[in-house]
Amino acid sequence: MRSKSLPTINEVNILFLVLGLVLLIFGSMAQRRDLYTGVLITEYIFILAPNIIYLKMRGYSLKNVLGLNPITARQIIQIFFIMVFAYPMAVFLNYIVLVMVNSVSPAMPIGVPVPTNLIDYLIGLIVIAVTPGICEEVMFRGTMQSAYIRMGEKQAILISALLFGMFHFNLLNLLGPLFLGIVLGVIRYKTNSLYGSILGHTINNGIALTLGFVLTGLTENIQEITEQAPLIPEGLQLIITLVMLGSWALFSFVVLYLLLKNLPGPKDNSRVEHTMETVDSTWELEEMETDSYKISWAPIVVIAGIFIFLNYRYFFLI
Template identity: 35%
Template sequence: MGKRYYARESESLKLIHVGTLYSICVILFLLANKLFINLNFYVANLTIQFAFILLPAALFLVLFKFDVKKILRLNKIKFKTLIIIFFLMVSSMPLAGVFNLLNQYLVKVIFGEVELLDIPIENTLPGVMLGFFLVGIAAGICEEVLFRGIIQRGFERYGVKKAIIITALLFGLMHFDFQRLFGTFLLGALIGFIAYRTNSLYSGIFAHFVNNSVALLTKLYYQKLNEFSMDVEIGANALPQLENIPVGDSVVTVVAFIIGFLIALAFFAGFFILFMVLFIKNTSKTEVDVIEEKEPVMLKDILVFVPGLLVVVYVYIEQGARLIGL
């Protein structure tokens, strides 16, 4: 990826370590969601983020005596780079949204129903601030420490590209929502690339924060529009809105909508490419401590992921059964 590699402290971080940690966190995540189902949404999710995602990751690093700064890439990042990352993430959101719509369309075709849950946001200043803390800050820190901080690092010895892609997939799967898996995977891959190129977990946390916070702001904006009786739906609930386009009443309406949609998509794609080029250029001289030993994958390294992946399969089967009315 156009970088200079040098091996250091991360060489002791093995695949068996990250696989075990992933399975533990997935199992704890599921149990916590079941146990806290009747708790206040914010209390439950803040507890889950810090106690069942961040805490196991932190204990893992401490108990096995890893160099936390080296493993997590706790390196400074330039303000200019943060500005570029901000616009890169904002311009990527409509593109990820398109993949989510495709994801939801496939779910609708297969299961005949789409059932998406949105984060409840109270229409008060304390409620909004709490929402930003949960969605933007807490999720950004806790999930990035686990995934881009530890799991991606464990996979890097098999190649950076593989590490970014596999970690993004595991990241998407652990969200326990196959109706948004495409978009979540793309988000994880982009954040993984950003964290790698900058050699800093801080950039990954910031990118995660920007994505979640802008999505929350957009949701709040459309909530305000709906208060004025404007029938507007976006994001997670956009599929029903698209299905209501009056195809039989006006072909012109459909054509105009498609053209407008493609123009908007091309607009954001152009900005995304622009800021991606700027980002790559801005980080071209960054040195990254990555090991690509190409060592063979052992059976034990794969088996430690199985408990976590089985939990994911269980949750997805449960979701699919609910969609078809079982």
């Protein structure tokens, strides 16, 4: 029955292409007028709604495809610490790209507005943390990863993470999301629940927003200290920053690895054992599909080409 099956790779590739083009054309227009309103429109109307509508119209079971299974209190706590230690690594990876791009062309990462008061901060949590956590996880760790599971769980996690990184269409924000996509993909697989990756995505964005909010209040003090401090050559500043971020990231990565390893997997969690057996049997019945049709990578190549063109034009032709 269709309701017990998963989307094909070709189907989700086409969906990825269509939504990528919609995001570029209409999402950017909406966000230029008002960032927060534009983000809500982009996430709920251009990402979440098409995924849900598509799955329902094709007759797929949302529970099976998205993995709408409960998670335990222990897993919630573990996911929190996993994302706390994943964040430094993502920052370090993005910083490496920034340094490399700056060696060729001046570039600065484009971030979201930093809240200056508690009300703006709470609104920011809803718009910047919770909203992408729900909408983007439905698409990438839900629809995309479920389809690519036919190629194996590791391949599904890696490919969906790569597509997640490209979907940001920003070279300076590619490696960080790609790494986080892998972490979220592992969480999705090991908990057998999209709620786990939604929680992780929300926590990551919440950390970034919270750090910006807190550091804004310290800006004046930092400026005073900087003005009184002796001048450090730019090259030395770069080295110091890389060493500090790298050390922080390396330590965090080791802890992250141990936390992910300790996160109960499908075989360790009796609560989801029956669900996994059901889904596994579905994959076995559909494994022959990958042999009966040729996977078309054209939609992915098109988006990759657009990604390369836009970033080359923005960073290297200015």
